[in-house]
Amino acid sequence: MGIALGAVFWMLEAAVHVFVFHDVGFFVQVFSPKPHEVWMRLTIVAMFIGFGIYSQWIVTARWRAQRAAIRANTELTQIFDTAADAMRVVDRDYNMLRVNETFSALSGIAKEDAVGKKCHEVFWGPLCHTKDCPLNRILGNADCVECDSEKVRKDGVKTPCIVTATPFRGPDGELIGIVEDFKDISERKKSEQELMQSHERLRDLASHLQVVREEERALIAREIHDELGQALTALKMDIHWLRHRLPGEKQSLIDKTHVMSKLIDRTVQSVRRIYSELRPGLLDDFGLSAAIEWEAGEFSKRTDIECEILSDPKDMILPQGLSTAIFLIFQETLTNITRHANATQVRIILTKNADRLEMRVSDNGKGIKDQEILEPKSFGIIGMRERVHYLGGSLSISGNSNGTTVEVIIPMDPKGDVDDKDTHRG
Ligand SMILES: Nc1ncnc2c1ncn2[C@@H]1O[C@H](COP(=O)(O)OP(=O)(O)O)[C@@H](O)[C@H]1O
Ligand SMILES: [Mg+2]
Numbered sequence: 001m002g003i004a005l006g007a008v009f010w011m012l013e014a015a016v017h018v019f020v021f022h023d024v025g026f027f028v029q030v031f032s033p034k035p036h037e038v039w040m041r042l043t044i045v046a047m048f049i050g051f052g053i054y055s056q057w058i059v060t061a062r063w064r065a066q067r068a069a070i071r072a073n074t075e076l077t078q079i080f081d082t083a084a085d086a087m088r089v090v091d092r093d094y095n096m097l098r099v100n101e102t103f104s105a106l107s108g109i110a111k112e113d114a115v116g117k118k119c120h121e122v123f124w125g126p127l128c129h130t131k132d133c134p135l136n137r138i139l140g141n142a143d144c145v146e147c148d149s150e151k152v153r154k155d156g157v158k159t160p161c162i163v164t165a166t167p168f169r170g171p172d173g174e175l176i177g178i179v180e181d182f183k184d185i186s187e188r189k190k191s192e193q194e195l196m197q198s199h200e201r202l203r204d205l206a207s208h209l210q211v212v213r214e215e216e217r218a219l220i221a222r223e224i225h226d227e228l229g230q231a232l233t234a235l236k237m238d239i240h241w242l243r244h245r246l247p248g249e250k251q252s253l254i255d256k257t258h259v260m261s262k263l264i265d266r267t268v269q270s271v272r273r274i275y276s277e278l279r280p281g282l283l284d285d286f287g288l289s290a291a292i293e294w295e296a297g298e299f300s301k302r303t304d305i306e307c308e309i310l311s312d313p314k315d316m317i318l319p320q321g322l323s324t325a326i327f328l329i330f331q332e333t334l335t336n337i338t339r340h341a342n343a344t345q346v347r348i349i350l351t352k353n354a355d356r357l358e359m360r361v362s363d364n365g366k367g368i369k370d371q372e373i374l375e376p377k378s379f380g381i382i383g384m385r386e387r388v389h390y391l392g393g394s395l396s397i398s399g400n401s402n403g404t405t406v407e408v409i410i411p412m413d414p415k416g417d418v419d420d421k422d423t424h425r426g
Pocket of ligand 1: 337339340363365366367368369372373377378379380382
């Protein structure tokens with residue numbers, strides 16, 4: 001362009017010269033002008049060329065910038081339109097400036113119909129018209145707002161969403177409005193609900209299995225007590241009868257009846273022990289404190305581990321279901337101490353007031369570790385937890401190098417719900 005302008009100027013100047021001075025012909029002026037004219041023309045032609053190059057450079061740079069801007073805009077529009085999350089741009093006056101395809105699908109309004117409408121008319125939620133509305137918070141200088149909200153479409157369909165709002169600024173940094181992003185979490189919520197329901201069903205199943213197991217234990221205990229106990233008593237009486245009818249010279253036979261009698265005595269003891277382990281009669285007859293004292297005494301005899309019991313009040317009258325559940329939890333903690341703790345002392349605190357029943361069993365053993373408490377295969381602990389959960393209480397287990405503490409807290413429900421759950425028999 002500069003070169004063309006220079007050439008045109010060269011010829012124009014030659015023509016003007018010929019026209020004004022009539023001294024030489026046009027072609028001579030064009031192709032062999034005088035030196036001072038050559039200088040003048042060359043200077044001006046160079047200026048033209050310089051100007052041409054400069055303007056060409058500006059035009060090209062501008063063209064490139066325009067193309068880059070168009071490309072960036074196309075890319076952003078594409079990203080905005082094809083985003084998996086629903087998005088809308090809202091100005092300071094709650095007018096929607098732009099929405100994407102996903103927003104249109106989620107809110108049930110066509111893109112072109114949405115633009116220009118108020119945001120709270122199209123996809124509203126509990127925060128609309130409150131100070132906690134994301135736009136209001138961004139206008140109040142928040143950098144970014146994220147919240148869970150249930151958004152409602154015009155046709156009333158509700159969608160739980162995670163809403164993220166960020167400021168939408170103009171080229172000079174002025175706040176024009178917000179960009180709102182809605183992540184549809186209805187599937188997640190549904191799965192969470194299903195998971196919770198399945199969890200509840202599993203808990204119910206676990207409770208039911210406990211009930212069945214404890215009923216079976218009670219049945220076996222009764223059978224052992226009634227059937228075996230009676231049979232052994234009858235056997236003992238028969239041996240007694242036999243011994244008195246044996247002739248005096250049959251000393252070896254008489255001795256044999258003594259041995260048999262002793263064996264029956266030992267079996268009776270074993271039957272009593274099995275019976276009490278299956279269903280401690282003390283629990284029914286004398287209450288929780290006495291049963292715990294007895295169990296702790298037996299535990300100390302068996303293991304040589306010292307047991308200290310503090311019970312307040314001394315005699316606790318509790319619903320049968322509750323006392324059985326606590327007793328079984330207590331038995332499990334003692335079993336765990338025997339098997340895992342390597343302890344020499346156990347301290348049991350049992351307290352009850354109008355609001356709650358509390359049992360704390362601490363040992364001075366090696367201490368349970370966090371991962372052992374959470375281990376999915378810790379069925380003893382899971383069983384304790386389930387029992388406590390069934391009674392509406394809480395169980396906490398902690399351990400350190402000084403030992404392990406298991407604490408059970410059961411609220412004493414004024415409605416007497418606990419009474420109804422007397423299916424936990426041990
Ligand atoms: N009193 C305790 N002291 C130290 N570790 C314990 C104690 N009680 C439980 N544990 C640890 O917690 C784990 C889980 O206990 P539990 O659920 O009763 O299962 P199990 O007794 O069948 O191993 C045990 O294997 C043991 O490692
Ligand atoms: Mg155990």
